[in-house]
Amino acid sequence: MRSKIILTFLTLLFGTMVMAQTGTMRGSVRDVKGEAIAYATVSIPKLKLGTSADSTGKYELADIPLGTWQVQVSYMGYDSYFTAIAVSNALPIERDFTLNIGDASLGEVVITGTMKDVSRLASPIPVEVYTPSYFRKNPTPSLFDAVGMINGVQPQLNCNVCNTGDIHINGMEGPYTMILIDGMPIVSALSSVYGLSGIPNSMVERIEVVKGPASSLYGSEAMGGIINVITKNPLSAPMLSADVFGTSWGEINADVGTKFNIGNATGLLGVNYFNYKNKVDNNDDNFTDMTLQDRISVFNKWNFRRKENRVASIAARYVYEDRWGGEMNWNKSFRGSDEVYGESIYTKRAELIGLYQLPVKERIFTQFSYNWHDQNSYYGDVPYMATQRVAFAQAYWDKQIGANHDFLLGVAMRYTTYDDNTPATASADGSKNEVAKTPLPGIFVQDEWTLNDKNTVLLGYRYDHDKNHGNVHSPRFAYKFSPNNNNTLRASFGTGFRVVNLFTEDHAALTGSREVVIAEELNPERSYNGNLNYVLKIPTESFFLGFDITGFYSYFTNKIIGDYDVDPNQIVYDNLSGHAVSRGVSLNTDLTFTFPLKVLAGISYMNVYQMREDDLGVKEKVVQWHAPKWSGTFVASYAFPKGFSADFTGQWNGPMRLPIQPNDYRPEYSPWFCVANVQVTKKFDKGIEIYGGVKNLFNFIPKYPLMRPFDPFDRTVDDPVNNPYGWTFDTEYNYASLQGIRGFLGIRYNLF
Incomplete structure (x- = not known):
């Protein structure tokens, strides 16, 4: 016992x-x-x-x-x-x-701000970096749609019929945004309207965003900011990748990539295909709510293994797109006619990009790019036929001088030819067509001076010579103060310039829906810009909280803006008699908990306007089109056990001013609205993912998208009884997509 x-x-x-x-x-x-x-x-x-x-x-x-x-x-x-x-x-x-570097990382190594590989923390220029995994939280068929997830970056649809658009940074129009691929100015001017789609996701390593002036390094058109698409190094890319998804509206998007080795070279091949052939008219105006599209893009990049790890690469891309929108009974037999209204655009585009480091002791790099863009389009019965070629080459010397000076010296040459069937390329007397040829040579210098481990100063200067407008000077100054790893303050100042070509960058100027009136010879736009950025990191035992706040201010001594108010049938362009201002504050936050929840949120306040002088010399304030004072983005992600995850994403906008006609029944300002999306993903073994969800969860659809859709050729405008205010057909009143709620389902596969 x-x-x-x-x-x-x-x-x-x-x-x-x-x-x-x-x-x-x-x-x-x-x-x-x-x-x-x-x-x-x-x-x-x-x-x-x-x-x-x-x-x-x-x-x-x-x-x-x-x-x-x-x-x-x-x-x-x-x-x-x-x-x-x-x-x-x-x-x-x-x-x-x-x-591994993740979604919100604004990346460890960046190149866009200073044209050289530097730690993002050490860069005196604030650079935001987004990887493809961030954009996969709300899968989209194009870069144009994807960048809407970035706070302060607004993809703006410019036409309710053909659904073309551009990208605004901090409220500034698309022509002020320079799109680069691997640091080369590949998407600009004419292609800022049509060339942003079809970049295969399988080729993208990350996207770097610089908000604010960058003309001192990148020249004309880099006044508002830069979006630099960094493509994958074939050496580190998956052997095979595929991403295919479809929506309940009938959209199909397929993205496939593979790599292969030949001798000392490794190649990456990416193909993107998007197809949408479903006519939808949910608002019963007899016009398609979304443009029908058939697009294919092929991308091929080669990296070469060289002695002493010197770099050499070459890449090419070809895009073909056939898109149309219009009356529901339109087909290609009506293309260019005045019987049934349709806007039909055929786009062909080829690009070539190269990088080569010279086989010498010093770090000397040469880069080149070439792009050819051919557009065959009809807006109703108004044709717009254009061809643009842009050749670009530069060489720069990257030199470390002593322990504290990181020096950069370079020369660049851009040569643009442009031809179309509009007055833009007509001779002075209008008797013949003349191809516009624009050489733009430049030289730039930059010195990044590390004063000590807490203070860094960057000085930059660029000189360009335009054959029509003479010498252009673009200085830049930046300062970074980092007392520790959790606090960083950056300040920068610079100037910008841009030579305007309305018919290559302003969709409203080429659609034919309004007569274009150029009141005088247009001078280059010039601006002075300043930014103040503060990054704060707050690590604790239970969560990590990060803040990234930026104040920005741009002052334009001349800005070319279309005036829609003079006449409902005209757009009047002239040099600004006065000045223009773009200013505001942007805040990004990152909250990561010890349990698997991560929240990213951003909010921007912008005040974008012009001070114009009327005929009596009195200045009046005019708010810019399509520039909401308040906007923001949000992403919430939660990881469940057994490979499940959920993402809730969205973008919201406050009221923005819209182009209206005299006595218009449509409000001049859009309402507050939010486009939210939800997605669930299941990860399996061997690199397979299945995902699905709902887009536009709250089913937001704009009201009053088209004026007089029953008379798109303005045949009965002069009817004092049925049309007493003289309203005309107009496609420019736009602030959001007409696509309502829809489901999506997709599958991804990666083989390393």
């Missing part, structure tokens, strides 16, 4: 000791380069147990009960890492973690 009691006691005591026994896990958290990630969070969400790494990336998580638990490792700017650990005794578990 006594032995049974002793045995029972020992059993209970041993069980209590086992239950009370806990384990410890310790190690380090580093990035893919092996550098420590200070203050990273290591946690077991189910147990509400967590800790933070120290300044050297080392951590220790104690008091872990025996069992198998899911561990989460996270830090701002990196993908969260999840793994299972088994705690079976009190012996410490040694476990190191490596985090």
Whole structure:
């Protein structure tokens, strides 16, 4: 009896000791380069147990009960890492973690702000970086749609019929945004309207965004900001990737990429195909709510292995697109006629990009790009036929002088030819056609001076010579102060310039829906710009909070803006008698918890206007079209066990001023609205993902998209009884897509 009691006691005591026994896990958290990630969070969400790494990336998580638990490792700017650990005794578990640069990271290494590879933290120019995984939280068929997830970047549809558009940064129109591919100015002018679609997602490594002036490095058109599409290095790309999805509206998008080796070269081939052939007219105006499209884009890039790791690459892309929108009974037999209204656009585009580092001791790089754009289009019975060729080449010397000076010296040449069937290329007397030829040579210099480990100064200057407008000077100054890793202050100032060609960049000027009146010879636009940026990181044991706030101000001494108010049938362009201002504040926040929830949110306030002088010399304030004072974006992501995740994304806009006609029944300002989306993703083994969800969850659709859709050729405009105000057919009243709520389903596959 006594032995049974002793045995029972020992059993209970041993069980209590086992239950009370806990384990410890310790190690380090580093990035893919092996550098420590200070203050990273290591946690077991189910147990509400967590800790933070120290300044050297080392951590220790104690008091872990025996069992198998899911561990989460996270830090701002990196993908969260999840793994299972088994705690079976009190012996410490040694476990190191490596985090990959993630969605909100505004990337570790950037090139756009200074034209050289630098740490984003060390760059004196604020650069935002977004990877494809960020845009996959709301899958879209084109870059044009995807960048709407970036705070302060607004994809603006310019036509309710053909659905063409451009990208606004900080409220400034599309022509002020320069689109680069691998640092080369590949999308601009004519293609700013039609060339933003069809860039295969399989080729994109990341997208870098610089908001504000960059003319000192990139020249004309870089007045509002830069979107630089960095393509993948074929050496590190997957062997095979595929992403295919469709929507309940009948849209099909397929993106496929593969790589292969030939000798000392590695090639990357990407193909994007988008098709939409479903006529939808939910608002019953007898016009298609969304343009029908058939587009294919083929991209091929080669990287070459050279001695001493010198770089060499060449890439080419070809895009063909057939799009049309119009009356529901339109077909191609009516193209260019005045029987049934339709807007039909055939676009062919070819691009070539190259980079070569010279085989010399100094770091000297040469770059070139060439793009050819051919457009065959009809807007009703008004033809617009245009061909544009842009050749660009530059060479620059990247030199480290001493320990504190990072010097850059370069020369550049851009040569543009443009031909169309409008007055833009007619001779002075209008008797013949003359191809516009515009050479633009330039030279630029930049010095990044590291005063000490907390202070950096950047000085830049660019000189360009335009054959029509003479010498153009573009200086730039930037300053960065970082007292520690959690606080960074940046200030920058620069000037910008742009030579305007209405018929290559302003959709309203070429559609024929209004007569274009050029009141005088148009001078170059010039601006003075300033930015102030502050980044704050707040790491804690239970969450990480980051703030990125920027104030911006641009002052234009001349700005070319279409005046829609003079006559409902005209757009009048002339030099600005007065000045224009674009100013505001943009705030981005990043909140990462120890449990698998991450929230990104941004809000922008903009005040964009012109001060014009009337005929009596009195200045009046005119608010710019399509520039909402308030706008924002949000992304909330949660990772569930067993490979499931959910994303809730959206963009919202406050009221924006719209072009209206005299005595118009449509309001001059759009309403507040939000376009939200939800997605669920399941990850399987061997690189397979299935995803699906709902777009435009709240089913927001603009009212009054078209004026007088029953008379698109204005045959009965002069009817004082039925049309007393003289309203005319107009497609420019636009502030959001006419696509309502729709479901989507897709599959991804990656083989490394």
